[in-house]
Amino acid sequence: MRAWAVVENGKPLQEIELPTPEPKGTEVLLETTHCGVCHSDLHIWEGYYDIGGGQRMSMRDRGMVLPLAMGHEIVGRVVKLGPEAVGVTVGDLRIVYPWVGCGHCAACTSDEDNMCLNPRSLGVYQNGGYGTHVVAPHPRHLINPGTLDPAVAATYACSGITVFSAIRKVMPIAPEEAIVLVGAGGLGLNAIAILKALNHRNIIIVDVSAEKRDAALKAGATKAVDGSGEDVAKRIMEAAGGPVLAVIDLVNGTATARFSFGALRKGGKLVQVGLFGGELMLPLPIMAMRALTVQGSYVGTVKDLRELVALAQAGDLQPLPVTTIAQSRADEALMRLRDGKVTGRIVLRAEAA
Ligand SMILES: [Zn+2]
Numbered sequence: 001m002r003a004w005a006v007v008e009n010g011k012p013l014q015e016i017e018l019p020t021p022e023p024k025g026t027e028v029l030l031e032t033t034h035c036g037v038c039h040s041d042l043h044i045w046e047g048y049y050d051i052g053g054g055q056r057m058s059m060r061d062r063g064m065v066l067p068l069a070m071g072h073e074i075v076g077r078v079v080k081l082g083p084e085a086v087g088v089t090v091g092d093l094r095i096v097y098p099w100v101g102c103g104h105c106a107a108c109t110s111d112e113d114n115m116c117l118n119p120r121s122l123g124v125y126q127n128g129g130y131g132t133h134v135v136a137p138h139p140r141h142l143i144n145p146g147t148l149d150p151a152v153a154a155t156y157a158c159s160g161i162t163v164f165s166a167i168r169k170v171m172p173i174a175p176e177e178a179i180v181l182v183g184a185g186g187l188g189l190n191a192i193a194i195l196k197a198l199n200h201r202n203i204i205i206v207d208v209s210a211e212k213r214d215a216a217l218k219a220g221a222t223k224a225v226d227g228s229g230e231d232v233a234k235r236i237m238e239a240a241g242g243p244v245l246a247v248i249d250l251v252n253g254t255a256t257a258r259f260s261f262g263a264l265r266k267g268g269k270l271v272q273v274g275l276f277g278g279e280l281m282l283p284l285p286i287m288a289m290r291a292l293t294v295q296g297s298y299v300g301t302v303k304d305l306r307e308l309v310a311l312a313q314a315g316d317l318q319p320l321p322v323t324t325i326a327q328s329r330a331d332e333a334l335m336r337l338r339d340g341k342v343t344g345r346i347v348l349r350a351e352a353a
């Protein structure tokens with residue numbers, strides 16, 4: 001197999017040859033057809049996350065091994081089944097759930113693999129969709145995209161379930177009640193589409209880019225707030241007609257966390273999703289007196305992915321704008337994302353697809 005791999009952190013991806021894996025046990029080998037380029041790929045490529053206070057969380061310390069074919073928004077065609085794999089057939093097109101774990105703990109066996117304490121995520125700790133082939137550990141990680149555009153369906157595996165899972169954490173909430181989304185990139189546009197599919201009617205988007213705010217309004221956001229400069233919390237509250245019950249921070253850096261927290265009303269919840277980096281000081285008496293919640297949310301479960309795909313198949317979910325580019329140009333795609341030149345999502349398309 002070929003892969004466009006991280007050979008050295010922060011250096012251009014290199015095209016390399018790797019042995020094509022032989023599926024064992026319940027494993028399923030797929031030929032990648034599509035793979036989304038996610039913002040977290042940039043962190044994996046750099047090799048660390050900024051966790052605030054000048055601290056870095058190293059991906060190598062967490063078990064990442066180079067060379068690595070990144071890519072965790074994968075759609076592929078089944079090419080070979082391990083001796084114990086059942087439920088799929090050679091030729092089937094499937095979305096690959098990438099947030100896999102050890103495979104036998106309570107989290108993994110209840111389809112909540114993303115909460116496993118020993119993550120083995122595809123594209124992070126094992127090769128992912130920046131290669132021509134990928135191994136799914138178990139057929140239950142494979143979801144049929146049906147008639148969905150596979151380039152769009154690929155994005156549900158990370159971008160889609162990440163926002164779906166975060167939205168679930170602020171639900172139930174009345175459809176007229178404001179839900180604030182911070183960040184109008186791929187995640188923000190996906191969140192708008194999902195909220196609309198769930199019949200939510202009051203969506204406020206916050207972004208520093210006028211172009212991205214426009215894209216969000218076109219996608220169905222009710223109002224847009226400029227996220228730059230001072231007084232962002234005040235502008236959010238003005239747009240919402242008062243402090244808000246729910247903010248989903250898809251950027252989650254020091255500045256966005258601060259204004260998101262500042263816009264909350266009594267009983268409000270801030271769900272932190274982005275991995276931008278930084279820290280948030282919490283005024284403890286206010287946390288208690290206003291009964292506030294700050295909750296992290298990391299990707300989503302296999303169940304989230306199944307439900308999201310069902311929602312999309314029902315026809316209510318507006319597909320987010322995707323741009324496809326040849327898989328062999330993975331490095332260029334990654335650099336475009338780094339330079340902030342992407343509205344929606346870039347999806348790598350394999351030559352064979
Ligand atoms: Zn991702």
Ligand SMILES: [Zn+2]
Nearest residue numbers: 101102105116
């Ligand atoms: Zn596990």
